[in-house]
Amino acid sequence: MRKFILLLFFVFTIFSCGTDTDAGKFVVGSDYLSVNNKVVLVDTVTVDMSTINIDSLLTSSQSRILVGNYSDPIFGKVRSNSYFQLSGTSYALKNSGSDTETANLVFDSISMILKYDNYYYGDTTQVQKFDIHRLTQRVKPNTEDSNFYNSSTLSYSSESLGSISYKPRPTEKDSINIKMSAAFGEGIFQKIKSREVTDFDTFTEYLKGLVLVPSTSNSPSSSVIGFHTSTSKIRLYYSKYKSDKEDSYYIDFSVLDIAKQFNSISSDKTGTLIQNLPASSSKLSSSLTNKQGFIQSGTGVACRIDFPNIKQLKYISNNGAIVDARLFLKPVNNSYSKEYPLADSLRIYVADNLNRLSSPLLNSAGSSVYGILNKKSDEFNENLGYTISIGNFLQKEMLKTSDSRSSLILMLPGISKSVNRIVLGDQKHVDNKIQLKIYYISY
Amino acid sequence: MKNRIVLFSCFILMSLTSFSQSISSSPYSLYGLGSLYDSDFGSLPGMGSSGIALPSDSFINNLNPASLGFMPLNHFMLDVGGKAIATTYENKTLTEKRNNFQFSHIAFAFPVTKNSGFSVALRPYSSASFKISDLILPIADSQETYSLTAEGSGGLNNFDFSYGYRFGKKLTVGVSAALLFGNTVDDRTFTILNSITTIHKRNDYNGVRATVGGQYVIESTFTIGGTVKLPSRVKSSKVQSVETTKDGVVTVIESDKPSDIDDYYMPLEIGVGVSKRFKNVLNVTLDYEKSLWNDTKQSELYGDFVNQDRFALGFSYFNPKKNFRKYWDRVRYFAGANLDTGYLEINGKRVNNASVSLGINLPIENTFSALNISYSYGQKGTVSNNLIKENYHKISINLSLDGIWFVKRKFE
Numbered sequence: 001m002r003k004f005i006l007l008l009f010f011v012f013t014i015f016s017c018g019t020d021t022d023a024g025k026f027v028v029g030s031d032y033l034s035v036n037n038k039v040v041l042v043d044t045v046t047v048d049m050s051t052i053n054i055d056s057l058l059t060s061s062q063s064r065i066l067v068g069n070y071s072d073p074i075f076g077k078v079r080s081n082s083y084f085q086l087s088g089t090s091y092a093l094k095n096s097g098s099d100t101e102t103a104n105l106v107f108d109s110i111s112m113i114l115k116y117d118n119y120y121y122g123d124t125t126q127v128q129k130f131d132i133h134r135l136t137q138r139v140k141p142n143t144e145d146s147n148f149y150n151s152s153t154l155s156y157s158s159e160s161l162g163s164i165s166y167k168p169r170p171t172e173k174d175s176i177n178i179k180m181s182a183a184f185g186e187g188i189f190q191k192i193k194s195r196e197v198t199d200f201d202t203f204t205e206y207l208k209g210l211v212l213v214p215s216t217s218n219s220p221s222s223s224v225i226g227f228h229t230s231t232s233k234i235r236l237y238y239s240k241y242k243s244d245k246e247d248s249y250y251i252d253f254s255v256l257d258i259a260k261q262f263n264s265i266s267s268d269k270t271g272t273l274i275q276n277l278p279a280s281s282s283k284l285s286s287s288l289t290n291k292q293g294f295i296q297s298g299t300g301v302a303c304r305i306d307f308p309n310i311k312q313l314k315y316i317s318n319n320g321a322i323v324d325a326r327l328f329l330k331p332v333n334n335s336y337s338k339e340y341p342l343a344d345s346l347r348i349y350v351a352d353n354l355n356r357l358s359s360p361l362l363n364s365a366g367s368s369v370y371g372i373l374n375k376k377s378d379e380f381n382e383n384l385g386y387t388i389s390i391g392n393f394l395q396k397e398m399l400k401t402s403d404s405r406s407s408l409i410l411m412l413p414g415i416s417k418s419v420n421r422i423v424l425g426d427q428k429h430v431d432n433k434i435q436l437k438i439y440y441i442s443y
Numbered sequence: 444m445k446n447r448i449v450l451f452s453c454f455i456l457m458s459l460t461s462f463s464q465s466i467s468s469s470p471y472s473l474y475g476l477g478s479l480y481d482s483d484f485g486s487l488p489g490m491g492s493s494g495i496a497l498p499s500d501s502f503i504n505n506l507n508p509a510s511l512g513f514m515p516l517n518h519f520m521l522d523v524g525g526k527a528i529a530t531t532y533e534n535k536t537l538t539e540k541r542n543n544f545q546f547s548h549i550a551f552a553f554p555v556t557k558n559s560g561f562s563v564a565l566r567p568y569s570s571a572s573f574k575i576s577d578l579i580l581p582i583a584d585s586q587e588t589y590s591l592t593a594e595g596s597g598g599l600n601n602f603d604f605s606y607g608y609r610f611g612k613k614l615t616v617g618v619s620a621a622l623l624f625g626n627t628v629d630d631r632t633f634t635i636l637n638s639i640t641t642i643h644k645r646n647d648y649n650g651v652r653a654t655v656g657g658q659y660v661i662e663s664t665f666t667i668g669g670t671v672k673l674p675s676r677v678k679s680s681k682v683q684s685v686e687t688t689k690d691g692v693v694t695v696i697e698s699d700k701p702s703d704i705d706d707y708y709m710p711l712e713i714g715v716g717v718s719k720r721f722k723n724v725l726n727v728t729l730d731y732e733k734s735l736w737n738d739t740k741q742s743e744l745y746g747d748f749v750n751q752d753r754f755a756l757g758f759s760y761f762n763p764k765k766n767f768r769k770y771w772d773r774v775r776y777f778a779g780a781n782l783d784t785g786y787l788e789i790n791g792k793r794v795n796n797a798s799v800s801l802g803i804n805l806p807i808e809n810t811f812s813a814l815n816i817s818y819s820y821g822q823k824g825t826v827s828n829n830l831i832k833e834n835y836h837k838i839s840i841n842l843s844l845d846g847i848w849f850v851k852r853k854f855e
C-alpha cells in the first residue's frame with residue numbers, strides 16, 4: 001500500500017508541474033472571433049468642407065522680413081510689404097577723442113544688406129523688384145494691443161531710398177545688397193556727426209522706420225522672399241577725409257526689437273472662386289467653390305472640415321468605440337507646381353461653429369496632431385495627400401452629449417510669416433476626394 | 444485507521460492543489476464554455492468510457508447514478524485520478540506538440556443502506572484555455588486588416604451528488620445533481636491601425652443539472668442501463684474592461700462593467716447501455732448517447748451547436764481461473780473504442796472525436812483497492828475546412844480505493 005501512495009504522490013507532483021506553453025499559432029474559426037468584438041471600418045461618414053477667412057493674423061515678432069508678390073488664377077494677387085524700425089549698435093563715429101578728427105570724417109555710402117532665410121514662394125527665376133521707403137509715422141500699433149497684423153499698414157513717403165531688381169537665389173546665395181540713396185545716408189551721417197543723434201530715441205525721431213515695397217507697376221515680381229530679421233542690416237560707410245591711410249569705417253543699423261518688424265500681407269481675390277469670402281465667423285461651402293477648399297498663409301484663408309453625422313456612429317452597436325480614424329486630404333491636381341510647392345504638413349485646430357479656435361488638434365497624449373504629406377507619388381498622384389489622425393477627436397465628438405459640434409480648421413505651417421497656399425478636394429471632388437476611414441470596435 | 448485518514452486527507456489536499464493546475468489548452472476551447480474534460484472514474488477510461496450498465500461494485504461508476512444502488516454494504520470508495528496528455532496539433536501548414544498534465548477527479552461513495560448508495564464527486568468540467576498570437580484578420584468589407592492576440596483561461600467545475608436506490612435484486616434507479624460553477628477569463632488585444640485596444644472579460648457561470656438513471660439486471664450476465672440528463676440553463680454574466688492605447692496613452696472606455704450575457708444551455712441527453720458477460724472471462728459494454736443540442740437554441744455567442752451522438756464500446760477481461768494468491772491472476776485488462784460526433788460545427792464541419800483505449804487494473808496488495816492505468820489514442824477535429832486536428836496520446840491513472848469501514852472490528 002505504502003509504495004502505491006508514494007507512487008501517487010510522485011504522479012501528482014508531475015501533474016502539478018504544469019503544461020507546455022501554447023505559442024498561440026493554432027486558431028480555429030476566425031469568423032467566430034468577431035462574434036463578440038466586431039472590427040468595422042466606416043468610410044461613408046459625411047465630411048463637409050468649407051473655406052473661411054481669418055480676420056487678423058499676427059505678423060509682428062515673426063523674425064522674417066517677407067517681401068514680394070505673386071499673382072495666380074486661384075488665389076488672386078498676393079503681396080507682402082515689410083515694415084521695421086531700425087536701431088544702431090552705436091550712435092558715435094570712430095574717433096580717437098579729438099573733435100578735429102571727427103570733423104575730418106566724411107560719408108561714403110549706405111546700403112541695405114538682407115540675409116536670405118531660405119524661405120521663398122513663387123517663381124524665383126523671374127526678376128523681383130522692390131523699393132525701400134521711409135516711414136512717415138512711427139512703428140507703433142494702431143490697435144490697442146502692442147501687435148501688428150497682416151492687415152496693419154503705416155504711412156510712408158513716396159520717395160524711394162533704394163531699389164533692387166534681382167533674380168532671387170534664396171538657397172544658393174547668402175544675401176542681397178541694395179545700394180541706398182546717398183542723400184539719405186549723408187543725412188544720417190550728419191545727424192550723428194553733429195551729435196543731434198546720440199541714442200535710440202533721437203535716432204528714431206529722425207528715422208522712424210523703413211518699409212520694403214514690392215513693385216507692382218509694369219513688371220510685377222512673381223515671388224515672395226523671406227529675409228532674416230536679426231542679421232539683416234543697413235550699413236553706413238564713412239572714412240577720413242584726405243587721409244594717407246584709406247581707412248574705412250561703418251555703422252550698422254538693424255532691427256533689434258523684433259516686435260517692431262511686421263509684414264503687411266494683402267491679397268486681391270477679385271475674379272477668383274473665393275472672392276466673396278464671408279466674415280470671419282462664417283464659412284463658404286465647398287459646394288459653392290467647385291468642390292474645393294482653400295488655404296493660404298499670410299492672407300488668412302483657411303479650410304474648415306465638419307463631421308455633421310458623427311454622432312450616428314453610436315448606433316452601429318450597443319457598445320462601441322472609435323479606436324482610430326484617418327482623414328486623407330488630397331491637393332487638387334494642377335493646383336501645385338514646382339513654383340508653388342506643397343507644404344510638408346498641415347496645422348490643425350479645433351474650432352467651434354463660429355470659427356473660434358479652441359486649441360490645436362491634440363492626440364491622446366496631448367501633443368499636436370499634424371497633417372503629414374505622403375510624398376510617395378505614383379503615376380496618378382493617388383496617394384499624394386495629407387494624412388491626419390483624428391481618432392481621438394472623433395471618439396470625443398461621437399460621445400458628446402451636447403448638440404454642439406466641433407470642426408477642424410486646417411492651416412499651413414507658418415501661417416503668419418509665409419504665403420504658401422493649397423487647394424484641397426472635398427468629398428465630392430472627382431479626382432481628389434477627401435477620404436475618411438474610421439476604425440470602430442464593438443465590445 | 445488513523446493512518447488512512449491522514450492519507451486520504453493528503454490525497455484531497457494534493458488533488459485540490461493540482462486542481463488549480465489543470466490546464467488543457469486547445470484551439471477549440473474558444474467555443475462554448477471551453478473544451479470539455481473527460482474524467483471517467485476507475486477502469487472506465489480503458490473501456491472507451493462505456494459503462495452506463497455497469498454497477499458501482501468495484502469502483503465508482505460516474506456514468507450512471509443508478510449504479511450506486513449496487514454498492515456493496517460496508518464499503519467506502521474513493522477515486523482520484525489524473526491524466527498526462529501528449530497532443531499534436533496540426534493544420535494545413537503547421538504541426539506542434541504539446542504535453543499537458545491535468546487533474547481528473549476526486550470522488551467518494553458510500554452505501555447509505557443495504558440497497559442504496561451516495562457519492563460526491565469534484566472534477567473539472569471544461570477548460571477555456573486558448574491562445575492566439577498576432578492573428579491577422581480582415582476588417583469586414585475592406586481590404587484592410589487588424590491583428591488579434593488573445594488568451595483565454597479558467598473554466599467550469601462540476602461538483603456532483605449522486606444517489607442510487609435498488610428495488611429488489613434487479614432494478615436500480617438513481618438521481619444526481621451536478622453543480623456547474625466557475626469563470627472564464629478572456630483577454631483580447633486588437634491592434635487596429637495605430638491603436639491598441641484591450642478587452643478584458645471575465646464570465647461567471649453557475650447552474651445546476653439533474654440526471655436520472657436506471658439499471659436493470661435481465662439475467663446475471665446481462666444488464667441494461669439508461670440515463671437522462673435533463674436540459675438546464677447555466678446562468679452567465681460578465682465583467683468587462685475596455686481600454687484603448689493610442690500615442691502611448693491609455694484611455695479607459697469601460698472599467699469592470701458588469702453585464703448579463705446570453706445564458707448557456709445544456710441539452711437533453713439520453714444514454715442507453717448494455718453490459719454482457721461471456722463465460723466469466725470477458726465482459727462487453729456498449730453505450731450510445733444522444734445530446735439534443737439543436738433544441739437548446741444556443742446563442743451564437745458560444746458557437747454553432749449541433750446534435751451529438753456518442754458510441755462507446757468496451758471489453759474487460761478477467762482471468763477465469765482466478766487464484767487469489769497469485770497477484771497477476773487478479774489483474775484485469777481492458778480495451779475500448781469511443782466515437783463522438785461532437786457538438787460543435789465550425790466552418791460547416793463537425794468537430795468529431797474518435798479514440799481507442801487499453802487499460803489495466805492493478806489490485807493493491809490484498810485489498811479491494813486498485814490502480815487503474817489506461818492509455819488511449821485519439822483524434823479530434825480535422826485538417827480540412829481550416830480546422831485543426833488534434834492527435835493525442837493519453838495516459839489516465841485512477842486510484843480506486845475501497846475500504847471496508849463500516850464493520851465494527853471485533854478485536855482492536
